[in-house]
Amino acid sequence: MSEEFEPKIIAFLCRWCGYAGADMAGTSRLKYPPTITPIRVPCTGRIDMEHVLRALKISDGVLIAGCHTPGDCHYVRGNFQCFKRVTLLKKFLKQMGINPARVRLEWISATEGRKFARVIKEFTEELKELGPLRGVE
Amino acid sequence: MRKIKLAVDYGSICGGCDVAFIDAGEKLIELANAAEIVFWPAVVDGKEEDLRKTREIDIGIFFGAIRTERHKEALEQLREKSRILVAFGTCACYGGIPGLANSVESRVLLKKGYVATKSTDNPDGKLPGFEEFKEAALRLPRLRSLVSPICDFVDVDIWVPGCPPPVESVNKLIDVVKDLQEDQVPPKGLFIAEGRSLCDFCEREKPEVLRIKRFRRVHEGEIKRDECFLKQGIICLGPVTRGGCGARCIDANMPCRGCFGPVPNVEDQGTRFLSAVASALMAEEEREVGEEELRKLIDELPDPLGLFYMYSLAASIINRRYLDLEGD
Structure with missing residues (x-):
């Protein structure tokens, strides 16, 4: 891809960990x-996969950041709910010709500012490599 | 009483919607008494000319999804002439099974159909020509890049989902035609179906909290007749599917595949189900099971696209193939 392409990422950040990170x-x-473009949500378990698909339609990648598994979720198992949904959603995306790497799930705690910055850097590079998301017209 | 002018035109159809009308039996006599059929290829001997010449139709019924340019022209003509337009059958409402073709590029589809299959003898790899056959005054309609439900192009007044719609729906539609004779116009956006999910009409015993230990396919072991399919680990789209079908499949001990389309206020039937079924997997035991094991259990669902979007892919949020990955 050309040098100018700047990917757009929509990030769903859980209020307790990802956003604090x-x-x-x-x-x-x-x-x-x-x-x-960060969007604060109460918990990654609140993210409907419809939100993720809608976000993908207007961006090049979606980041979801929440509390570490197994035990950090403020609501006990919201992070696992998100993990299961995203894992299944990625299979669907692959079938539709979308690289599953465009949806990235990361566990980032409130103290992991460094990890947050690193993830954004890595993901941006990765999306630059992939180029813009294009569908059949 | 005046006769209602009625026309039926087709998109991408299998013929099942025509048969659904035949299933109505004696009720068809009422339809014949109430309506003058201007055009309906499977029923009367009218030609497309007759439809083109008719200035106004009271009720136009469209079967099938929009697959080719000709389907789109037929739909637009029917809409223009009809006071009331009916989307009849799941293909017209949501794209239906033909909509699954949106997971593949059209050129790949053509190649598969005309070149790549083993039984095809086509050494030059020639694809169907879309040029006009002047001698025969024929024109092959071009394949559109996407399969679309009809609401992508026109306003729909009455929706009749179902693959095919059950006899009760056909009867209700015939009653609508009879009401038109007395100038009773149905409310716009009328659904000839229920406003609640199929689970509300299913008599199987349902658990308070749904937990799925592992996914099971219908041929694996016995299916209990009185217990929720999902509780038995069998994928059943009942929770996200509109009721009104009479639970025909459920009664035959087969899970719902979702042909009535999404429940009201849900746009994306497949994703809604995906979220629900993922939540139920090993619910409340995730910590003990761990991420790796969960991933393995999810891998037992090899085809979320075909299972969750069997009838509604063309009407979903991600409704077309994207060009990130190679292959079909």
Whole structure:
């Protein structure tokens, strides 16, 4: 792909871990590419896969960041709910010709500002490699 | 009483919707008394000319999805002439089974159909020509890149889902035609189906909390007649599917495949089901089971596209093939 392509990422961040991790990255003054549009959700278990598909239609990749498994979820098992749904959704995406790597699920705790910045950097690079998401017209 | 002018035109059909009308039996006499059939290829000997010449039709019924350019033209003509347009059958409403073709590019489909199959003798790899056959005054309609439900192009007044719609739905539609004789116009957007999910009409015993230990296919072991399919680990689309079919499959001890389309206020039947079934897998035991084991259990569902979107792919959020990955 050409150098100019700047991927657009929609990030669903859980209020307790992912979003707090993003805050931590900010207060620690860590640099990461300005490619994400964060959306704060109460829990990754609240994310309907319809949200993810809608987000994919207007972006190049979707990031979901929540609390570490097995025991960190504020609501006990919301992170596992999300894990199961995303795992199954990726199979569907593959069948429709969408690279499953475009949906990325990461466990990022409130203290892991560094991990948050690294994930955004990695994901942006990966999406640059893949190029824009194009469907049959 | 005045006769209602009625026309039926086709998109991509299998013929099942015509047969659904035949199933109505004696009720058809009422239809014949109430309506003058202007055009209906399977029923009367009218030609397309007759439809083209008719200025106004009271009720136009469309069967099938939009697959070729000719289907689109037929639909637009019917809409223009009809006071009331009916989407009859799941293909017209949601794209139906032909909609599954949207998971493949059209050029790959043509190649598969005309070149790649073992039984095809086509050494030059010639695809069907879309040029006009002037001597025969024929024109082959071009395949569109996508299969679409009719609501992608026109306003729909009455929806009759089902693959095919059951006799009760056909009867209700015939009653609508009779009401038209007395100028009783049905409300716009009328669904000849229920507003609740199939589970509301299913008499099987359902668990308070649904937990699935592992997925099972219908041929694997015995299926209990009085217990929820999902509780037995068998994929049943009842929770996300509109009721009104009379639970025919359920009564025959077969799970629901979703032909009545999504329940009201759900746009994406497949994804909604995907979310639900994933939540139920090993519910409340995830911690003990762990991510790796869950992944293995999910891998036992090899085809979420074909199972969850069997009838509604063309009307879903991701309704077409994307060009990230090679292959068909």
